[in-house]
Amino acid sequence: MIEHAITLFALTLAAGTVLVFAALGELVTEKAGVLNLGVEGMMLVGAVAAFIVADQTGHAWLGALAGTLAGAALSLIFAVLTLSLLANQVAAGLALSLFGIGLSAFTGLSHVGHVIDPIAPLALPGLSDLPVIGRLLFAHSPFVYLSLLLFALVQWFLFGTRAGLVLRAIGESPQSAHAIGHKVIAVRYGAVTFGGACAGLGGAYMALAYAPMWTEGMTAGRGWIALALVVFANWKPWRVLAGAYLFGAVTLVQFQAQAMGVDVPSQFLAMLPYAATIIVLALISRDAVAIRRNAPASLGRAFHADD
Amino acid sequence: MSVLSPKSVLFTMLAVLAGLVSVSAIAADTPLKVGFVYVSPVGDAGWTSQHDAARREMEKALAGKVVTKYVENVPEGADAERVIRELAQSGYQLIFTTSFGYMNPTIKVAKQFPKTYFEHATGYKTDKNVGIYNARFYEGRYLAGIVAGKMTKSNIAGYVAAFPIPEVVMGINAFTRGMRSVNPNAVTKVVWVNTWYDPGREREAADTLISQGADVLTNHTDSTAVMQDAEAKKVYAIAYHSDMSKYGPHAQLTAVTHQWGAYYTKEVQAAIDGKWKPGSIWGGIREGMIRMAPFNPVVPKDVQDLVNRTAADIASGKFHPFTGPLSDNDGHERLAAGKVISDDALLKMDYYVEGVQGKLPATK
Incomplete structure (x- = not known):
């Protein structure tokens, strides 16, 4: 039983981490008032860039860096379109997703079927071998620790620094922030790029460690789930984290139930992760006032200094 | 969520070109144009990959006598109908549609192109010019x-x-x-x-x-x-x-x-010879449509022998699983x-x- 629980815990962290990266990035973007629906596309471009570089150079971590940069680069296209050229954010974001899906498929064509050395889970001599605790705490993929570090950073930046306050102020009322001298467009550029980098890193994690391969559309809709997570988590980083792990956990529990032969239709079990995550997050975020307080007031609206 | 793959973009452009340039009448010495519709990207392994390997095998076996084209990543439904029709319009005389969900689009387009031959994989609807094939x-x-x-x-x-x-x-x-x-x-x-x-x-x-x-x-x-x-x-x-x-x-x-290669070669050859008929094939080990890959050396010799013997019995009809x-x-x-x-x-x-x-x- 303990053995099962430990395995389930490790698998849950591994499954949730893809969503943690993508959703935390999108959270920062949205906190600055920008809605970027291109997460799926950015993840795929991150995944393909990471895989190609890892495949060519033999250095998987160089691949992770490339994936991060590729995600950021793709998001810059979105930033130029929506922040400088004032294009509609929803349309531009959807276009970015489609573009990213196509671009990744095209650039990855000659790497389909290649095999790389994946980034393996940590094996700290001594620590990882400790009974129970070793496997609970010290034997995960390095990406899992990276995502937790990212969570701490985002939480600290948004709610513990002056720069984070400015970013949130811009997300609430870009006009006021502009009036008191903050550079709205520059900050939003930064937030969008950060979101892109995180999505790219999430994609890199998939292609280098979680399901080490490249095939077209391999993120299989996780970008859209990450987007939904941000909303249901009411723009709070810890809830994003909880939601991502909950989603992973319910997916895995339903697989465990199936493998044990529990008599519940698999179609129902397949729906559970979505339903459970939405219900739980909706319940903990049900306070209407809190929702209004947390949702960035200017989300999705273009800003121009002359407005 | 899938978008047009580069090849399908290229195909669309070619289809437009084909519409501009009038398609020459089919003469005996012109190669037979054979089209394939795939549900996913060709990739390196998997369902579509095997169909494409078979296409290449057939092309090689009938070198000079056929021209083939494939359209990959075609979603089942309305898109499939469009793609199949475009292939038929641009003079493809035998078209293999390789996914279950292409069944109705194939039947529909086949009615509009009675002179074109169609073969649909894994379905159950046939017509005067639509055959079906599947493997056990x-x-x-x-x-x-x-x-x-x-x-x-x-x-x-x-x-x-x-x-x-x-x-x-x-x-x-x-x-x-x-x-x-x-x-x-x-x-x-x-x-x-x-x-x-x-x-x-x-x-x-x-x-x-x-x-x-x-x-x-x-x-x-x-x-x-x-x-x-x-x-x-x-x-x-x-x-x-x-x-x-x-x-x-x-x-x-x-x-x-x-393994679809031998089957594709046989069907295309029949079409070239003017002897193609809509069939309903459910082939298995006997027809060579199913083959086991080489064994990992860790599989003991007696187990390998047992598998080979059973395969032979299934092929000869002596045994059914x-x-x-x-x-x-x-x-x-x-x-x-x-x-x-x-x-x-x-x-x-x-x-x-x-x-x-x-x-x-x-x-x-």
């Missing part, structure tokens, strides 16, 4: 089961499956029967992932099965994730569709591979001793046989 994948599954039964130490096999349709259920049952024919204590655990293709989820399902004791895995999904996970976790696996030994050099025991007595996993007898299951009963299979754990999710 379950024959390979049975052989895979024999290997699994001999190689498992935990007596638990893990099966990652996509959707509870007869095609997949038939495979699970054949695998389990093969396994229990050599190891009556072994059981199959099934995890349904409810998707044909999601490497992350397929891997999660494989991990789950391993954590519950499965030491031989197989799958009916379309990525290489299960094989790669088996390799990483040091358990065995039996690949489906394609030989995946590249992804699991130690893990892969063998693979149930789909679903020969009674056949009970479902609730203990009800489905087939009396000595009786052989009918094709009709196979194609409607909606129960697990004895030895599969759990309950089959309802399909209706």
Whole structure:
């Protein structure tokens, strides 16, 4: 039983981490008032860039860096379109997703079927071998620790620094922030790029460690789930984290139930992760006032200094 | 979510060009134009990959006599109809549509192009100019089961499956029967992932099965994730569709591979000779449509021999994987001793046989 629980815990962290990266990035973007629906596309471009570089150079971590940069680069296209050229954010974001899906498929064509050395889970001599605790705490993929570090950073930046306050102020009322001298467009550029980098890193994690391969559309809709997570988590980083792990956990529990032969239709079990995550997050975020307080007031609206 | 692949963009451009340049009349010495429609990208392994390998095999066998074209990543539905029609319009005389969901579009377009030949894979609707073809994948599954039964130490096999349709259920049952024919204590655990293709989820399902004791895995999904996970976790696996030994050099025991090449060559040759007729083919090991990949050296010689002997018996018709007595996993007898299951009963299979754990999710 303990053995099962430990395995389930490790698998849950591994499954949730893809969503943690993508959703935390999108959270920062949205906190600055920008809605970027291109997460799926950015993840795929991150995944393909990471895989190609890892495949060519033999250095998987160089691949992770490339994936991060590729995600950021793709998001810059979105930033130029929506922040400088004032294009509609929803349309531009959807276009970015489609573009990213196509671009990744095209650039990855000659790497389909290649095999790389994946980034393996940590094996700290001594620590990882400790009974129970070793496997609970010290034997995960390095990406899992990276995502937790990212969570701490985002939480600290948004709610513990002056720069984070400015970013949130811009997300609430870009006009006021502009009036008191903050550079709205520059900050939003930064937030969008950060979101892109995180999505790219999430994609890199998939292609280098979680399901080490490249095939077209391999993120299989996780970008859209990450987007939904941000909303249901009411723009709070810890809830994003909880939601991502909950989603992973319910997916895995339903697989465990199936493998044990529990008599519940698999179609129902397949729906559970979505339903459970939405219900739980909706319940903990049900306070209407809190929702209004947390949702960035200017989300999705273009800003121009002359407005 | 899939967008136009580069090749389909290119194809559309070519189709437009073809419309501008008038298509020359079909003369005896002009090569036959043969079109293929694929549901997913060709990729390196999997369902579509096997069809494309067969296309190339046919092209090579009939070099100079055929021109082929394929359109990949065509969603089932309205898009498929458009693509099939475009192929027919631009003078493709024999068109293979290689996914179940192309059935109605194929029939529809075929009525509009009575002089064009169509062949639809895995469907059941035919017409004057539409033939159908499919393979008895379950024959390979049975052989895979024999290997699994001999190689498992935990007596638990893990099966990652996509959707509870007869095609997949038939495979699970054949695998389990093969396994229990050599190891009556072994059981199959099934995890349904409810998707044909999601490497992350397929891997999660494989991990789950391993954590519950499965030491031989197989799958009916379309990525290489299960094989790669088996390799990483040091358990065995039996690949489906394609030989995946590249992804699991130690893990892969063998693979149930789909081989359409000989069939395509035969059909195209018939069309060239003017002798093509709409057929209804359900071929298996005998027709060469199903072949086992080379065995991993860890599979003992006597097991390899047993598999080869059984394959020969299946090919000669001496043995059928679903020969009674056949009970479902609730203990009800489905087939009396000595009786052989009918094709009709196979194609409607909606129960697990004895030895599969759990309950089959309802399909209706």
